[in-house]
Structures are given as C-alpha cells and as structure tokens.
Amino acid sequence: MSRTRTALLAALALIAASAGTAVAVVPSDTALAAVPCTVDYKVQNQWDTGFTAAVTVTNNSAAKSSWAVKWSYAGNQKVTGGWNAKITQSGTAVTAANETYNATLGAGGSVSFGFNGTYSGTNAVPATFTLDGVTCNVDPTDPTDPTDPTDPTDPTGPGAKVDNPYSGAKVYVNPEWSAKAAAEPGGSRVSNQPTGVWLDRIAAIDGVGGGMGLRDHLDAALQQKGSNEEVVQLVIYDLPGRDCAALASNGELGPTDIDKYKSQFIDPIAAILSDSKYSSLRIVTTIEIDSLPNLVTNTGSRATATPQCDTMLANGNYVKGVGYALAKLGAIPNVYNYIDAGHHGWLGWDDNFAPSATLFHQAATSEGATVDDVQGFITNTANYSALKENNFTVNDTVGGTSVRQSKWVDWNRYVDEQSYAQAFRSQLVSAGFNSTIGMLIDTSRNGWGGSARPTGPGATTSVDTYVDGGRYDRRIHIGNWCNQSGAGLGERPQAAPAAGIDAYVWMKPPGESDGSSTAIANDEGKGFDRMCDPTYTGNARNGNNMSGALPNAPLSGHWFSAQFQQLMQNAYPPLG
Template sequence: MPSGHHNGGRTRRRPVLHRLRALAAVAALGATSLLPVATASASAAPAEASTPAARVDNPYAGAGVYVNPEWAANAAAEPGGSAVAGQPTAVWLDRIAAINGTAGHLGLRGHLDNAVRQAAGKPFVVQLVVYDLPGRDCAALASNGELGPTEIGRYRTEFIDPIAAVLADPAYAGLRIVTTVEIDSLPNLVTNAGGTATATPQCDTMKANGNYVNGVGYALAKLGAVPNVYNYVDAGHHGWLGWDSNLGPAVDVLHQAATAAGSTTANVHGFIVNTANYSALKEPYYTIDDSVNGTSVRQSAWVDWNRYVDELSYAQAFRQKAVSAGFDPAVGMLIDTSRNGWGGAARPTGPGARTSVDSYVDGGRTDRRFQTGNWCNQSGAGLGERPRTAPEPGIDAYVWVKPPGESDGASQYIPNDEGKGFDRMCDPTYTGNARNNFHLSGALPGAPLAGAWFSAQFQELLKNAYPPVTGGGTGDTTPPSTPAGLRATATTAATVSLAWTASTDNVGVTGYDVYRNGTAVGSTTGAGGTTYTDGGLTASTAYRYTVVARDAAGNASTASAALTVTTAAGSGGGSSGCTATYRVGSDWGSGFNADVTVTNTGTAAATHWKVTWTWGGTQQVSNLWNGVLAQSGPSVTVTNAPYNGALAAGASTAFGFGAGYSGGNTAPTLSCTTS
C-alpha cells in the first residue's frame, strides 16, 4: 500500500536568546534488533480468532514485526535491495479506499491476516499509519488528502470507525497493533497557523475550526478502546519543533487533542518523531553544548538557536516535556530511522574546522541537507539504523514508518484522483520559501506522486545507508557467527553477570543483544562488548539466557546456546542494599553521555538511594537527569529524585548524565546505598 507522504520538515524559525538547559532523558532500557520475519502472501480466507495479547509496556519488546510483502517485493526487485527487503515497515491508511484495498494493494484485513500468519502464535507487532484528517497537511500540497477542511463527520464514520471495527475483530486480538496517528497535523497548528510568518490560510482554517484537534482526539479514543492497540502520536522533529517557542506549545496542543472528543491521555501510549523525515538520529561530531572561540553552536546558521542537533536528544527531551504536561510517566518514544542515515562517501569523519562556529558545524554535521526545513525526496540521504527495540533510554524502538523508496511527492504536477497536489518543495529547481529560509529544496528529480515507488530514491538510500549496506548496494546478507561460550561470571540475589566469546563477521559486529527467558533485556555496543550484567532479578530464581550478535549490514546471528543461571538466595530479615551499574551510551572524545541503573538488592523496600563515585581523570558532570547531583572536584554523589526513590526489593530505576573530559575516560567504581 503506498504511503501518502506528509510535509514533515516545515520549520518556524524563531531565534530567541535563552540560557542553555540540561538535556532531558529517561530511565535506561535494553536494546535488541527487531526480529526478522519471512513475508507471507495474502489469502482470501480470514484469520481465525487468536488469543488476546497481554498489554505490555513496550509493544516491540520480545516481538517480531510485520514485513509488508508489497514493500518487500518492490525492494527486492531493486539491485541490492534484497539486503533490506526483510525489514519491517508500516502500512499506510491514507485514504478511505485503503481500508478495503485498492487495485494491486491489500486492504487492512489482508495485511492483518498476513500478520497473523507471520506471527505464528508468537508476540508480534503490526505498524499502521492513520492519516486522513480533514484538510490534511495544511502547509503543503504534495500529500493533501481527500477530505475537505469541514468533513469531520466523514472522517469519523467513513475512516476511523471502519478501521476501529477491523482492529477489534477477535481474529487479530493476539497482535500488538501500533498506530502512528495523523502525522504533521498538530505540529502544523503551532508553526503554520495563527498569524505566524509561515502561516497558511488552510492551517489557519484548521486551527479555527478545531477539526485537527477533535479529529485526533476522536481517533485516539476510538482506536484506544481496542485493548491491543498502542497509539503513538506524531511529534514532528527537532528541526521543526526544537525551539523553545515551538516545543512547549506543541506539547500543549498534543495534550489538548489527547483530551478532546472523548479521549484521555490514557489513549496515548507514546509519541513518534522524525516520521518520514530526514533529521539525523545522532550527530557524532558536535553537540548543542559545544562552542567555538566562545561562540555557542546554537548561534551557527545551521542550528539557528535550536535546543537540539539530532532526533535522539529531541525525542528524549520531548518525552520529559510530555510527562511534565500530564502524559503517563511510562510513555515511550519511537524514532523513524528509515531515511536519516546520511552515509556514503560524503559523510564526515570528524569535527569541522574550528575557524568559526559555522565551519565547525557545517564541516562535522552528517545531515547534509541545505536546511532542516527540506523534506521532499532529499538528495544524498541514506537508510538509517535498522529497526530495533529499546535502543536508547526512553526510546521504545527505531522504526521504518516511511517505507524507503516511496516518494514524498512529485517533482512536477501529475494529474491524479487522490487529492495530491504539486508542491514546489519537491522540485529540485525551487529556491525555497520562509519555511526553509529560502534555500534550494534539495529534492531529487523525476519523482512520482507521493507514495508511488521511486526507484532512483531507493538506490540513493541504499548507496548512502548508515550503517552501510555492504558492497555499495550489492547487499550483505551473511549473518555474524553465533556467539559462543556464554557463561556467568558473577551472581547476586538480584543480578547475573554474563560473558561470551566474540562473534566473527565479514562486515563487522556492531553489538550483541541479550535475551532473558526469550525476551530481550539489553544490549552491548561494538565487537568487544562481550559482557553484560542483568539486574532487577528475584533471589533463588533460575533464568535462561541467550545472546545474538548483529552486524553493520543489519544482519543478526542465530542465538547462542542457552545458559541457565540461578540467582543467589536473599539474605532475609528485610535487609537493605543496592547495586549501581554504569554504562557509557556515547563518547565523542571530549565528552560523553552515560546511564546508571540502580537496583535494590535487599529484601526490603527502599525509600531512598544514593550512588557515589570518584573520577580517576578529568571528568566533570555537566548535566544530570532523574536524580539530584552534588559534586566536589572528582567526588560525585547522586541521590534519588522525588519520584524514583521508592524501590521494591529487586526493582530498578536509572539516571543519566552528560560529562566532559580531556585525556582518558576510565569508568569509575560506583558505590550504592539505600535507606
């Protein structure tokens, strides 16, 4: 099913001077590659009723994910495309006709029946994009929809109600159905309506009549009533909403929609950022806290006073902002990494020259667009991180919501019956508008209508993939060797420390995923990441562990031989105590981000915890989240925040921090106490 792409990159430029604030983040989670699944063709026979799926915190955890056979066939038909054709992508419901299917494309039931067969009785996610609001995509033309600005009644009765009825069919009760709800709509009300410099008449209309807010609220309420549906609401991207003047109002509008038309915030399982967009996941060679000759990178033309330089930092900050605004503290984030790899020969290999702040940022940034407001069929873009579960704190998964190779919009006007117009931002000769600060559009030539297969774009994405697809598009499909020698190196009542022998691979191992009793619980990074400590366990309990290696081409090894480990007996008598496990998430040579997991290893509940350490080098914590920091020289003390001090026996929480250093960055030895 083709996906009618949204505008995704519109930006309201609001350079406002503000004090730098700490990067927000959340409690640490493990990471695992999403399990590859063989595709299956559609059948006219409906699926049989399946066992209802238990509600879970992260729907992707321990689950396979649906591979759309239509997209997989398109990808596999491209030279080198077979290397990625097995990746899961979302199914787009972008018009009423898509529910029952159109010529050559499955309907919703066809995809769900396929998903039941692919699941084969195991936990399984199917990803849907719900995208047909009245007056859709009010600030662009390429993916305008079929419903006029006032047709909220048709949206409810002809679009949302039929979708909800299909999803509620008992045949699909065993699936975990993840919905991406109405991309672009609510962010447009913040930046492109209400008298702003980038306002459009259509967006002004949609803000005035309330049909975006009420339409999203109705969709959340109706879909959220289905027990196995997990709603994730679109939250733009950092190059759109990362300014102080945009982020707070955006969260407020999302909260307004989540409590409109009979909905409550309980219907929002999470948020998704960078949907169908190109913003880099992580900028490795500069951070928002860097400066050049005393000038902050925020003053560079590229950053332009934004608070964020990449999607990961934006997503983590957005999550904290949403929780503060009244959303569930357990709310999760998804990041669309389908087209934000920015690899290939032009990818920088280090920071830019420090002759000026602009040369430093422009020379080191991996995102090579002319401007962050550019969103249509971008030249030089590449496939990003392959879909995987819980890769970073607060992130439920990296996902491919926009199927790579499906056009964002036509390079010139093409008559059609789908309501899709011609947007000059898809024309490579266009010199821009206020929403991209009058830069060239950066679009590829020769593009078809939004959602149609665009072979040249797919080849561009394959060539510039990061992590790379080996062989310049020929594809590497050889998995790493199976990890061997899995063993326990230490156990306590609440932790098991594991080690194993490194795997070999022709393109390089990028890390390992650890499974406990068949469910992914964490990961390590790099070929040498062959140790892992699993925490939050129950005393005197047997746990079964396996390990899977993954490589730079996105392949996963077979699981290691299983190892069963029994934790030590508890000390009894309501004892207290805790452990603190330290992990560096990223290190760029002059600074790093780290996470610390605190586990109550006693047999009594704790109300407070404290972690202390002394740096062995020049490290200094610059900002910290989910805890209270006190530091004096190399000595650091972190105590619990008001909301995460209470820990049941065996329970865990986490805090994180950013720090700078010069010279070495040896991990400290942590001490932990509870009371």
C-alpha cells in the same frame, strides 16, 4: 510454574545476589516438562565496574539447527566480549546467537556460553529470556503462571497493554513493499525489514487498485506471527484538510469533513481492528502525521503561516479528529496509539517545544479520549533528521560563539533526533501524559552515510564551518523535507535502543516518494508542492534555500526507484 514457585525463585535469586553471585534460578523438578526452554543466567564474578556471566540454555522443544537467546537489561549493563556465542547488543537488548560449531540444539539438549560486561550502580539479572522468540522459564499450560499469556488474570496477557509493544516481538514485513524492494538491484539486503502500512485514504481500508487492504495485511501478519509476538505498524493519515502546509501530501477530505472522517475512515478501521481474529497481534497506530505541529508553527502571525492551517486551527478539526481516533482505537485492547510529534528541526525551538506538548494534551483529552489512550509519540516520520550528531553538541562554542548561533542550528536547543525525542518525552509527561509513554523514531531515511559522511568536526574557523563540516545531515536546510538528495537508510528497526525510546522504526517505507517533482494529475487528492521541485529556490519555512529534492519523482507514496537506490548506497550503518 505456580505463583508460589515464581516467588520462591525470585527469593533464591535475591539471596544469591546478596552473597556476591547474581543468578537466575530455574526449577529442576518434573514441572520443567511443560516449560519450552530454560535459561540459567549466573554472574560468576563481579567487581566495581565489570562482571563475568555464564549462561546455559536448555531446549525442551523440537530440535533446532540454529538458535538465538534474547534478553534486555534493566540497567546500563554493556557486553564487552563473549565466547561460544555471537553476542550483539542494541541499547538494553542483547542477542546471543549460535556459532557454527554449536548451532544444533536437540530436544532436551543444552548449550552454554559466557561473556564479560560492564555496569554501574546495580547489576540486576534480566527478568525475561526468550529462545527463538519463545519465553523461557515459563509454563504456558499453567493458568496460574503469572506470565502465562492464557491467564485471564495476568496483567500481561490479552486484553492488557504491555509497556513496550516492540519488546520481545517480531514486526510485520509488508509483502507489497518487500516485493518492490527485492526487485531492485541489491534490494534483497533490506527487503525483509518491517515498514509501516499507510492508510492514507478511505479506499486504502479495502485496498487500492487490487492491492492489499487492512484485513489482508492483518491476515498476512497472523501468518508471519506463528507462535511469536508480532507488531503490525499502521499509519492513520486522512484528517480533514490534511497537512495544511505541504501540498504534496494533501488528502481527500475537505477542512469541514470531520463527520466523514469519523464515520467513513476511523470507524471502519476500528471495526476491523476489533475483530477477535486479530486479538493476538500488537497493533501500533501512528496517528495523523504532520497534523498537530502545523497548528503551532504555521498559523497566526508567523512568517510560515498558511491560510489553510489558520482554517484548521479555527475549526478545531485536527484536534477533534486526533481525539476521536485515539478514543476509538485506544478502546481496543491490543492497539497501541502513538501521536506524531514532528522532529527536532520543527519543534525543537523554545517557541514550539512546550506549546506543542500542551496542544497534544488538548487533542488527547478531546472527543472522549484520555491520556491512557496514548502509548507514546513518534518523531521524524518520513523525515531526514540525523539520529545522533556525534561531531558537535548544542553546548559547544567556537571562538566564544555558541553552536546554537550557527546558521544550521539557528538557536534550536537540539541538534539531532534522539536528544530531541528524549527531551520531548519529559516535556510531554510534564504536560500531563503518563510517565510510562515511550517514543518511536523513524530511521528509514536519516542514515546520511556514503562518501559525504564527515569523520570528525569541521574546521574551527567559525561556528558555521565547525557545524557544517561535521554534521551528518547534509541537507541544504533543516526545513527541506521532500525526496532529499544524498540521504541514506538509517539504523535498522530495533526495540528499546535507548532510554525512553520504544523502538527505531521504518514507518515511512524507503523508496516511496514524498511528492512529485512536477505537477501530476491524480485522483488521490495530492497537490504539487514546489518543495519537491529541484529547481525551487525556497520559502520562509526553509530559509529561502534550494529545495534539495531529487528530480523525476512520482506522486507521494508511489515507488521511486532512484531514491531507493540512493538510500541503499548512502546507508549508515552501511549495508553488507
């Protein structure tokens, strides 16, 4: 379609909407021959809080034995019930898949379905529709089409960032992790889920022990991609003096090895990602887990301070390393950088919240980086904080005592991960980051389902019985982080599930250990942290409570079958 035609269609849609019927109009002339599919979306009836819509899909490509149409709403529209398609919704994203009786969609054939929905404010027609991952109502052969990915002047084509890399894209399934998951009894239920690829040492770039290296993963992603958009998730994790407050995840580089970090780790990764062979992939990098937050919470006069974190604050190599990684990787057009932002049980307190955002901005404007190199932030990586606590809020009181005064919440302003991520996003914008940043939430191990999942609030005997009886997160203490007993898989990865959230992700591959239960000699630079020992009685960072860790765990990153089985058993939403 030409730009003139697109503008005309938009005008027609606006006229129709102003007349009381919103409609996505598609051209009816011979130009459709080059359009792979068309979607005609009409709001047939609309009232103050609800509407009825009819959708007709025409397939101009090869015949299909099944189909799925997807779109996202710009407002708060919710589908409440439909017909002639199986319609599901997650956040603003809607999927309409075939019923058994209308699964076949021949070349040139059409299928229609409808649904009822609710809304408030405006009820705008979705801007983009896809059929099995292919964008409809667009001519991919027309270089003047403003949504054509081959158009060099197109702001959404190669060489320019999209607002949310996960929207309209598949996400890479790591075949190495998938094989381990599938080999577990019942593991095939989740083995097709996308997970992060961890580059946690220099050797991982080329592959460790005969395993896949970075190029191998990118090549496999191209095969999985086909004609669709595809996200590849990488964890960049090898800072000098890495993870100064947790021995289990210490790294190979000493506190002063900043030059080695740049030249032997970041530069080789950037060289591979810059290869034009991979320019069609959307590469999401999560930058240096658990690094910058340590400089806020585990330094100085705080009871949780460590000499190692004081060293990293003094020499500035966390800030320099993160800034250098952002600058080098952010210069690659199809790379999307997300900085680690801890979790609500770490940075949600007043003393940590704003100072963390300020420190992140400092790192994002060091070593040649700018805020434009930052797509967003990720929270809860490799952690267990519940996504949403539905049985209590931070504003509740019991007998005149605030929930914030409970032992579990302990004056935190946030009780779950989603409320924290959304609020922290606003704080980050206030600190100088772009207003377009999005958040990722790692939901790989925060489901907390199974028989221990509460079905309602706790008893109102006291604020502690109220919170402890109703909280989904069943950890002994919110500071416990290693191989937690009772944890379950959380929400499955999905794009745009809530306002300000780019995606729920499984960045930490379920079944990979957080650290060993006992000291294990290794050549990976990983120490033994007592927080991974189930007999440990704790420290200042977890209120001197038991660690809550599972026994018999291997080194961090190694496969832990017992943990994987527990995660499946306690999954929420439950596995089928």
